[in-house]
Amino acid sequence: MATNWADSGLDLHVALDPHRKTGSLEDALREAIRDGRLAPGTRLPATRTLAADLGIARNSVAEVYARLVGEGWLDARVGAGTWVRERPAPAFAPVPQARVDRSTRFDLDLRGGLPDASAFPRSAWLAAVGRALAETPTDALGYGSPDGVERLRAALAEYLARTRGVQASADDVIVTHGFGGLLGLVARALAARSTPGASGGQAERAPSGQGAGRRVAVEAYGHVSHREVLEAAGLELVPLPIDADGARVDLLERLDVSAVLLTPAHQFPTGVPLSRSRREALAAWAMRTGGFVIEDDYDGEFRFDGRSIGAFQPLAPERTVYSGTASKALSPALGLGWGVVPAELRDDVRAERARTGGATDALAQLALAALIASGGYDRSVRELRRRYRGRRERFEELVAERLPDARVGGIAAGIQCLLELPPGVTEAVVVAEASARGLRIGGLAEYAAEADLAADAAIGSSGRPALVVGIGAPPQHRFEQAMAVVVAAVDAA
Ligand SMILES: Cc1ncc(COP(=O)(O)O)c(C=O)c1O
Missing domain, CATH: 3.90.1150.10 (Aspartate Aminotransferase, domain 1)
Structure with a gap:
């Protein structure tokens, strides 16, 4: 089926496959942008008009547009409709999910996980920076422990025990560039342990079967960037479905994985907490198999219904990498996150940090320690x-x-x-x-x-x-x- 969209203000001839009209519309638009028939800046017909012209559902056209916006071929702006982007994405752009190009400008951004940046306590932070600078001895301004500033690690151990029930001493805490930084270190440490001959010997301790060391379970819904971090380390991802009790950790026994990444307090982004029985099953799995739980407690402090859901970590402290971040309660601009790393994994994580660098800004850490000590963080x-x-x-x-x-x-x-x-x-x-x-x-x-x-x-x-x-x-x-x-x-x- 060939169609000409002159009626809708756009003169373009495309051949649509009558058996897969939506798919072929998408291909045809990509092809036309790629070969220049649809020039940058060209306005596309409204979804309603194009749907009527092509005899397909308006939803289908809207889906095609949304996908192409996500891939970076098109732009959509307030009151202006949909356009071919100025610099279309390269032909080899991957297309797994509709993802919005970072350079597209939006007036409002309500993606999950973003905090209110205007709430950053500027004067409290300024005062904390001042106190940190006034109180910090000169030698603390040289090269310090790659695990992070001792004062902050001690403050975090106390804060996490008090607010989240986490079992930790300052020595268990490592400060990283946000949760993403910690996840990268842990992922590479897990991958290295699964490689025969590498330090740690996880290969022998893998739950069962060949290659379990590289298989890591993730929640069926989550942050794409976190999955990318795991994959970049060479790990193989195994998605866990989610139901009203949270992630199906009861399936871990069958999945032959060496670790699982979870958001137990408030599943991201569905919001379901991991139920008590699932937590117990998770702890039992970790203890029995020697698997690790990577607990992303990204917004554990923000509970509104009076039900306090503590961290999972105290149920299996030797098998859990607990992690938190200052990105929600303060700001992602600080780039501060922390992990409580179990003894068995600590040297491997440290080795990864030594290999890849990335110690965290000590002045920001000292300021955060001062903010916590003054009660400003609370x-x-x-x-x-x-x-x-x-x-x-x-x-x-x-x-x-x-x-x-x-x-x-x-x-x-x-x-x-x-x-x-x-x-x-x-x-x-x-x-x-x-x-x-x-x-x-x-x-x-x-x-x-x-x-x-x-x-x-x-x-x-x-x-x-x-x-x-x-x-x-x-x-x-x-x-x-x-x-x-x-x-x-x-x-x-
Ligand atoms: C699920 C989840 N985990 C962790 C984080 C925090 O990441 P970071 O500390 O790298 O800012 C976020 C932030 O959006 C998140 O949504």
């Missing part, structure tokens, strides 16, 4: 918790009023939630509608480790398509506006 957490609790309530209200067929989930904790879409509405269409309004936001599928698993996993009770809404992200004065754009995008889909 105050920041309490203030943010109050602020985010208010946002959560307001968002629930707004959805109940404006989108009665949608449902909010995963909102008992953390800084993002799931907006389960009204029946019949697809994620890609809402994401495209949001892009057209200058809002960057992701559908749940964008976080999936594997397309098929994403479709199978039952999230919450409905398993419906959902939007991941970062309620923490907008500055306070723009929160209402941001949520109104979310509602408008769903409404228009």
Whole structure:
């Protein structure tokens, strides 16, 4: 089937395969951009118009546009529609998930995991930097321990025991460039242990079967960048489905993996906490097989429903790498994260750090230690918790009023939630509608480790398509506006 879109203001001849119209439209657009028939800056027809011209569903056209925006071929801007990007992505761009090009400019960004940067306690931080500089002896300004500044490691051990129930002494703590930095070190350490002849000898301790040392389980939904870090270290990922009790850690026994990366307090991004029985099963698996649990406690401090869900680590401290970050309670700009590393893995992690460098800025560490000691860090957490609790309530209200067929989930904790879409509405269409309004936001599928698993996993009770809404992200004065754009995008889909 050949079609000419002159009617819709775009003069382009493409041949569509009648048996896979959507797929061939996508291929044809990519091809036309690649060979220059669709020049940079060219405006594409509205989804409704093109769908009518081609005789396919509007949702399908919107999905194609959203995917091509994600791949960097197209741009979508507030009130202006969809355009061919100025510098299209190279032909070999990978296309596993709809991912938005980092250079695309959006007015609002509500992706999951982003904190409210405007809440950073500037004066408390300034005072902490001043105190750190005034109190720090000169020799602390030379080369220090690659594990991090002793004062901060001691402060973190106390803070984590008090607020998260973590069992740690200062010697167990390592300070890294955010959680990402820690994960990279741990991933490379695990990979090295699985290599015969490498230090540590994990190959002999692998749970069972050949190659288990390189197989690491991840949650079926999570941060793509964290999966990339694991893969870059040479590890093979095995996705775990998620249900109403959290990740299916009960499957670990059968999966022949040497480690598992989890967000037990508040699964990212679905928001489901790991249930008590699953935690027990996880601890039993780790103890029995010698497997490691990498616990990403990225927003454990932000719980709003009065149910305190402590860290998993105390259930199996010798088998758990516990990790936290200052990116949520303070700011990602600090680039500070920490790990509590079990004795068995510590030398391997240190060896990786020695091999790859990357000790963390000591002055920032000293300032964070001073902030914790002064109670400023606790105050920041309490203030943010109050602020985010208010946002959560307001968002629930707004959805109940404006989108009665949608449902909010995963909102008992953390800084993002799931907006389960009204029946019949697809994620890609809402994401495209949001892009057209200058809002960057992701559908749940964008976080999936594997397309098929994403479709199978039952999230919450409905398993419906959902939007991941970062309620923490907008500055306070723009929160209402941001949520109104979310509602408008769903409404228009
Ligand atoms: C699931 C999850 N883990 C950890 C982090 C923190 O990462 P980092 O400390 O590298 O900023 C984030 C931040 O977005 C996150 O969403």
